[in-house]
């Protein structure tokens with residue numbers, strides 16, 4: 566079983582420390598949610614775990630499948646089975662959804678088996694069609710350039726399609742619910758639910774309890790000022806929905822661990 570273990574992680578951007586000693590363990594088969602006020606470092610955590618070059622790790626460790634992944638490049642982390650669905654997916658004009666997914670999938674297969682010749686095209690097409698049906702995506706989508714002119718909701722679906730194709734062991738979903746209409750939210754959540762199970766560990770970053778009605782987390786964490794300050798079960802998200810963050814700020818900002 567794979568697990569992602571984050572220990573006392575510190576990271577900065579443009580010389581400013583954003584992550585200030587974050588601890589978290591996500592195992593395959595578990596669903597974790599991270600909630601927290603704007604600008605507390607949730608996306609920074611996601612990018613730092615994926616190895617985005619703008620984020621500088623200044624302390625701590627991140628282990629995945631027994632390797633210290635801080636030493637690995639972003640593409641190596643991805644081939645190892647880590648996946649990030651971005652809050653703001655970028656467009657890649659000139660590269661179709663299908664080609665992008667096939668290239669990424671074959672790179673991941675080669676990482677596990679250097680002899681792998683890639684998935685044969687007919688098999689790939691069939692697999693893609695099934696995944697797109699699962700996410701209720703029009704088949705014409707596969708031929709479009711990735712995220713180029715996609716609506717907000719289409720981008721989010723394309724991210725989940727990517728996850729369904731790559732079958733990561735640990736997936737980080739950064740605000741996959743933002744910008745989705747009510748039906749799309751349900752479809753995307755059902756897509757995620759179809760993928761979660763013993764083989765996938767998910768870290769879902771969200772602002773809204775409503776996503777968690779569909780994607781049921783076993784663990785909910787509250788992030789404040791670059792750290793996880795509270796962890797609990799699904800009821801913690803309900804509590805936040807009712808109470809907001811004031812009690813968290815009062816407890817941690819001017820208290821023992823605040824600065």
Ligand SMILES: Nc1ncnc2c1ncn2[C@@H]1O[C@H](COP(=O)(O)OP(=O)(O)OP(=O)(O)O)[C@@H](O)[C@H]1O
Nearest residue numbers: 578579583601602603604605606607608609610619
């Ligand atoms: N490239 C950058 N240059 C300067 N500051 C940055 C950069 N990227 C992020 N930051 C800062 O890091 C802090 C944390 O940002 P981050 O995006 O991680 O927050 P977040 O918790 O994801 O917020 P939200 O809920 O709004 O998505 C913010 O103050 C942000 O302005």
Ligand SMILES: [Mg+2]
Nearest residue numbers: 607608609652
């Ligand atoms: Mg964010």
